[in-house]
Amino acid sequence: MSLEEKVCKGCESSVTVEKKELIRLLGSIPPDKMSSNTVYEKRVSTCLGCEALLYGTTCKFSGMIVFYKAKQQEKRCPYPQNGKW
Known part of the structure; x- marks a missing residue:
């Protein structure tokens, strides 16, 4: 089993998120509830460098x-003792 096919033990499904699915998820957020692109990019960058990131997608x-x-x-x-963003 490759890393891309890894199965999440907690949810019993693939942890791989295809770009099409991510776009659909992001599109489900009402515009007035969205972070600005600058805030989003900073947050994602922090998450991608965090040791609590699992499978490259999940906190x-x-x-x-x-x-x-x-x-x-x-x-x-949700990082313990003061979140990172």
């Missing part, structure tokens, strides 16, 4: 896809 602490969570302006980083 160990929230279980959410970081690209989706980072685009939501009211969301915060």
